[in-house]
Amino acid sequence: xxxxxxxxxxxxxxxxxxxxxxxxxxxxxxxxxxxxxxxxxxxxxxxxxxxxxxxxxxxxxxxxxxxxxxxxxxxxxxxxxxxxxxxxxxxxxxxxxxxxxxxxxxxxxxxxxxxxxxxxxxxxxxxxxxxxxxxxxxxxxxxxxxxxxxxxxxxxxxxxxxxxxxxxxxxxxxxxxxxxxxxxxxxxxxxxxxxxxxxxxxxxxxxxxxxxxxxxxxxxxxxxxxxxxxxxxxxxxxxxxxxxxxxxxxxxxxxxxxxxxxxxxxxxxxxxxxxxxxxxxxxxxxxxxxxxxxxxxxxxxxxxxxxxxxxxxxxxxxxxxxxxxxxxxxxxxxxxxxxxxxxxxxxxxxxxxxxxxxxxxxxxxxxxxxxxxxxxxxxxxxxxxxxxxxxxxxxxxxxxxxxxxxxxxxxxxxxxxxxxxxxxxxxxxxxxxxxxxxxxxxxxxxxxxxxxxxxxxxxxxxxxxxxxxxxxxxxxxxxxxxxxxxxxxxxxxxxxxxxxxxxxxxxxxxxxxxxxxxxxxxxxxxxxxxxxxxxxxxxxxxxxxxxxxxxxxxxxxxxxxxxxxxxxx
Amino acid sequence: xxxxxxxxxxxxxxxxxxxxxxxxxxxxxxxxxxxxxxxxxxxxxxxxxxxxxxxxxxxxxxxxxxxxxxxxxxxxxxxxxxxxxxxxxxxxxxxxxxxxxxxxxxxxxxxxxxxxxxxxxxxxxxxxxxxxxxxxxxxxxxxxxxxxxxxxxxxxxxxxxxxxxxxxxxxxxxxxxxxxxxxxxxxxxxxxxxxxxxxxxxxx
Numbered sequence: 001x002x003x004x005x006x007x008x009x010x011x012x013x014x015x016x017x018x019x020x021x022x023x024x025x026x027x028x029x030x031x032x033x034x035x036x037x038x039x040x041x042x043x044x045x046x047x048x049x050x051x052x053x054x055x056x057x058x059x060x061x062x063x064x065x066x067x068x069x070x071x072x073x074x075x076x077x078x079x080x081x082x083x084x085x086x087x088x089x090x091x092x093x094x095x096x097x098x099x100x101x102x103x104x105x106x107x108x109x110x111x112x113x114x115x116x117x118x119x120x121x122x123x124x125x126x127x128x129x130x131x132x133x134x135x136x137x138x139x140x141x142x143x144x145x146x147x148x149x150x151x152x153x154x155x156x157x158x159x160x161x162x163x164x165x166x167x168x169x170x171x172x173x174x175x176x177x178x179x180x181x182x183x184x185x186x187x188x189x190x191x192x193x194x195x196x197x198x199x200x201x202x203x204x205x206x207x208x209x210x211x212x213x214x215x216x217x218x219x220x221x222x223x224x225x226x227x228x229x230x231x232x233x234x235x236x237x238x239x240x241x242x243x244x245x246x247x248x249x250x251x252x253x254x255x256x257x258x259x260x261x262x263x264x265x266x267x268x269x270x271x272x273x274x275x276x277x278x279x280x281x282x283x284x285x286x287x288x289x290x291x292x293x294x295x296x297x298x299x300x301x302x303x304x305x306x307x308x309x310x311x312x313x314x315x316x317x318x319x320x321x322x323x324x325x326x327x328x329x330x331x332x333x334x335x336x337x338x339x340x341x342x343x344x345x346x347x348x349x350x351x352x353x354x355x356x357x358x359x360x361x362x363x364x365x366x367x368x369x370x371x372x373x374x375x376x377x378x379x380x381x382x383x384x385x386x387x388x389x390x391x392x393x394x395x396x397x398x399x400x401x402x403x404x405x406x407x408x409x410x411x412x413x414x415x416x417x418x419x420x421x422x423x424x425x426x427x428x429x430x431x432x433x434x435x436x437x438x439x440x441x442x443x444x445x446x447x448x449x450x451x452x453x454x455x456x457x458x459x460x461x462x463x464x465x466x467x468x469x470x471x472x473x474x475x476x477x478x479x480x481x482x483x484x485x486x487x488x489x490x491x492x493x494x495x496x497x498x499x500x501x502x503x504x505x506x507x508x509x510x511x512x513x514x515x516x517x518x519x520x521x522x523x524x525x526x527x528x529x530x531x532x533x534x535x536x537x538x539x540x541x542x543x544x545x546x547x548x549x550x551x552x553x554x555x556x557x558x559x560x561x562x563x564x565x566x567x568x569x
Numbered sequence: 570x571x572x573x574x575x576x577x578x579x580x581x582x583x584x585x586x587x588x589x590x591x592x593x594x595x596x597x598x599x600x601x602x603x604x605x606x607x608x609x610x611x612x613x614x615x616x617x618x619x620x621x622x623x624x625x626x627x628x629x630x631x632x633x634x635x636x637x638x639x640x641x642x643x644x645x646x647x648x649x650x651x652x653x654x655x656x657x658x659x660x661x662x663x664x665x666x667x668x669x670x671x672x673x674x675x676x677x678x679x680x681x682x683x684x685x686x687x688x689x690x691x692x693x694x695x696x697x698x699x700x701x702x703x704x705x706x707x708x709x710x711x712x713x714x715x716x717x718x719x720x721x722x723x724x725x726x727x728x729x730x731x732x733x734x735x736x737x738x739x740x741x742x743x744x745x746x747x748x749x750x751x752x753x754x755x756x757x758x759x760x761x762x763x764x765x766x767x768x769x770x771x772x773x
Contacts, residue, residue: 301718318715323614325637476696476715476722478615480655483662486720487687514658517631517651518617 003278005286007164010155013277017152024082026061026103029144031077033068033227034262035384040091041076047092048078051099061103064153067143067231071131072384074114079126079144086126087112117381117403131382134400136363138371139347140224140387143231148266151273154234160279162350166242167287170353175246176202179349181357183369188214188305188342189417189446190522191368191435197339200329202247204337209249212314212333212340213240215256215263216298216305219418220469221449224373225343227385229256230263232347233270237293239349241280244291247339252293255310258300267295302473303523307340308332309475320475321521342447344373364390368434372448378415379454381406388433395429398452409454412553413537417446419466419473420526422533423459442533444526458555459538460545464492466530474523481524484515488531496556500546505535575643590634590645591619601647602656602676604663604746605697606635610706616663616697618676620655622646631655653680661686663695670695670747694751696722700741710734713741713752724752726759735760 004010030036030045045065052061069077074088080102087098087109094112101107108124115122116130123129126144146153154160166175180195201209213236217225229236240252254267271293274280282290296314298304304313308322311333324331332338348370352360361369368390374397377383381403388397394414398404405411415423422443424431431437438445453462467489476482488511491504512528519525535542544550551559573584577599584593589612594601604616612635619634624644631651646652660682664673668684668691677684696715701724704713712730716723726735735756742749 303718323612323633323636325632471720472718474719476718476720477698478617479659479662479695480617482696482720482722483659483665487662487665489720490688510654510658514655518620518655518659520614520617520633 003276005278005283007168007285010160010164010285014155014158017156021156027064027081028061028103029064029066029069029079029081031067031069031075031079031144032065032148032262033072033075033231033385034223035068035072036075036077039075043092044076044078044090044095047095048099051095055099057099057104061099064147066146067148068140068227068385069126069144070135070137070140070227070385070387071129071382073382081145084126085124086114086129086132088114131384131386131401131403134396135387136371136389137387138351139235139344139373140228140231140385142235143227146232148231148233149269151234151270151277154232158354159234159350160238162353163238163241163279164285166245166353167285167289172202172246172248175242175353178352178357179246182352182360183367184345184348184352184360185368185435186341187344187348187372187447189219189420189444191439191445194341194345197329197341198243198247200327201249201337201339204330206337208251208336209247210333210336210338211240211244211247211249211252212310212338213252213254213256213346214305214307214310214340214342215254215267216310217257217343217447218302218305219420219447219449221377221418221451222375222447223377224375224385224448226257226260226263228347228373229343230260230266233266234274235350236343236346237270237274237280239346240293241284241291242349242353243339243341243346245289247337249339250290250292252291253314253333254293254295255304255314256295256297258297264295264297271295301475302469303475303521306521306523308521310340311338318475320477321523323478323520344448365432365434365437367436372433372445374433375449376402376452377449378452379405379409379411379457380452391432391434393430393432394424394450397433397450398429402452405452405454409456411452412455412457413453413459414443415451415453415462415530416443416449417526417529418449418451419469420444420523420529421446421449422529423453423462423537424533425537428537442529442536444529456553456555458496458551458553459534459541460492460551461496461553461555463531463534464489464496467492467527470523470527474527478518478520478524480515480518481520481527484511484519484524485527487511488515488528492531495542495545496551497558498545498549498556500542500549502546504546505539505542509535573639573641573643575639575641575645577645578647584639586639588639590621590623590632590637590639590643593639594634594645594647599647601634602679603635604672604695605699607699607703607744610699610702612636613698613702616659616695618656618659620652622649622652656680657682665690666692667695667747672746692723692751693747693754694724695747696724697746699744699746700724700749700752703741703744708734708738708740710738713756724755726756728759728762731756731759 076090078087078090113124114129184194185191304319309319313319374386376386411426413423424443474481582597603619605613614633614636621634657680664684665687712734713726716725
């Protein structure tokens with residue numbers, strides 16, 4: 001690889017990469033996402049390699065291990081290009097037939113394509129499957145086409161053209177103005193306007209500034225950031241470099257999980273390749289702009305995703321949220337201005353720079369722009385990583401993309417944001433996916449974990465479950481969080497065991513109020529959310545547990561359906 | 570340092586830039602209760618008993634007085650229905666761990682906190698961190714620290730350091746807002762485990 005030192009050289013390289021690719025040549029994309037690998041895609045991949053070798057097709061067929069395709073429910077997923085034929089739930093035994101029939105014979109194998117369980121309609125191509133068809137895949141759409149370990153694949157898809165545009169056609173102020181005009185809001189949970197945060201960091205006194213990718217993704221039920229970052233690391237990196245240029249930072253940090261070696265490897269490879277090409281390091285693309293990135297790993301604690309705790313962790317200290325009343329964008333890592341954004345937020349940046357803020361602001365609702373990645377899980381037919389324009393009704397995600405509720409069960413609620421989020425009842429299913437609309441209803445979007453709940457789930461037990469998680473994951477420093485959670489968990493556990501009593505709900509509400517108002521950081525202040533939202537919309541379930549000793553969902557084992565705690569045998 | 574005039578409980582108070590609300594209140598003789606604060610130590614913001622209500626630029630917020638820096642036109646209310654309710658619940662939560670602690674009892678009386686409201690889980694320690702921070706910041710020994718997180722958080726003495734440093738110091742004990750019983754217990758535990766003869770017995 002040669003170092004690129006101008007935009008002209010970058011475009012030349014891109015042309016060169018594209019010229020070596022034969023447009024008609026078949027190639028097979030294997031989903032290398034964690035879901036598909038767990039379902040045995042590694043064995044499918046070996047079978048393909050073996051079969052290709054047996055038939056001496058090495059020169060005629062390309063194989064590509066890609067990032068997560070998105071349709072986790074039906075993995076292992078295999079896509080055959082250039083037609084984009086998508087086979088689901090592929091086994092190694094299917095491989096010889098796929099090679100003979102589809103790759104060579106250009107015929108679709110009926111039994112391996114998606115069949116709509118309701119209409120019986122078949123969808124042979126990826127773009128025809130309702131799960132994909134009803135999405136808008138601006139961020140994740142390149143995943144099936146890119147080998148995350150090949151910077152050339154990213155360049156072939158137009159990668160790093162936004163960086164070239166920012167560095168050579170725009171001043172840092174113009175980049176900042178573009179992000180502000182696009183009204184890009186932080187995807188990590190708060191929905192705070194990224195442009196304003198960048199501006200604060202840019203204007204904060206001090207020469208040395210930092211930009212950080214929060215790739216911690218600790219929210220249980222959230223798996224879209226790792227799908228995006230593992231599958232397309234350069235897209236995030238490109239956004240980060242552009243951000244650094246706008247803010248005036250020369251050092252970046254990527255903070256991610258210690259328990260995701262595949263992600264770590266892909267990031268390391270991406271950084272090394274970008275550096276080799278001169279897209280990272282000194283004098284990027286010959287622009288005079290210098291920028292370096294370091295990778296830091298967490299130690300497996302939920303709270304390390306909180307911005308100030310994350311920064312302390314990078315400093316080498318225990319990941320406890322900082323109690324100071326000063327923004328990290330003014331005083332963060334080593335008290336230097338530090339701008340932290342989540343993976344998905346950074347990934348939006350190249351697209352905004354390339355297509356412009358006006359284009360971007362045309363997608364979404366009045367105050368929530370662009371698309372949003374959702375981790376769709378729970379009691380829904382099609383689980384996986386989903387991307388939709390903000391403003392999409394929740395109903396469309398659950399039914400149009402998710403395929404509805406399995407086993408003939410009824411939808412009861414959707415829960416956003418994991419242990420710091422809230423639940424919305426089925427009656428509010430027409431609510432748009434919008435930062436403010438969801439927050440107003442008590443179910444803030446969080447990072448985008450959307451858990452679908454059917455009639456068999458007990459909402460009291462759900463609230464208890466999330467508090468149990470937080471009891472172990474709070475840092476334990478401040479009293480309202482540590483002790484408030486401890487007592488709320490005790491009371492909720494009692495209620496689910498049929499030992500609830502008069503006054504429990506009032507006491508829980510008082511504890512929730514104090515924890516919400518007095519806790520030190522966002523984790524503590526949001527900890528009561530699942531309880532408060534389930535109480536707001538499912539008060540009757542709480543009352544049935546307490547007054548009638550009955551669990552309407554028939555989920556709490558120590559309670560009977562008709563009422564009265566079960567006798568100890 | 571320039572002078573800033575803020576209002577605390579209706580009184581004008583002169584404060585220096587960089588001061589916290591707590592410090593400004595103390596210079597004016599206004600009491601704000603604290604449990605984890607110590608003038609020799611960095612503000613910690615863990616007990617939240619010093620929570621006060623502030624008003625600035627038309628917004629009302631609850632903040633920890635030990636950390637919030639004074640600013641122009643700041644209006645502080647050290648007592649309000651909300652503040653008192655928060656303090657009462659915080660005290661009740663702590664009294665479940667240390668029901669006999671004098672400092673907590675005095676405050677409980679003032680805020681009408683019921684020491685029996687929550688089920689007792691007497692650990693004596695309320696994790697204010699005074700011993701941990703004093704040892705780290707003043708003595709620079711780090712003989713005692715926190716282990717675990719969430720509701721599992723505890724203090725623990727590091728045997729190797731404790732056996733060397735603690736016998737002749739014990740300066741952290743009088744700082745304890747409860748009875749230092751937990752500190753004494755975990756120190757003893759640490760010293761036993763650092764002594765080879767005791768260790769053998771414990772293992773048998």
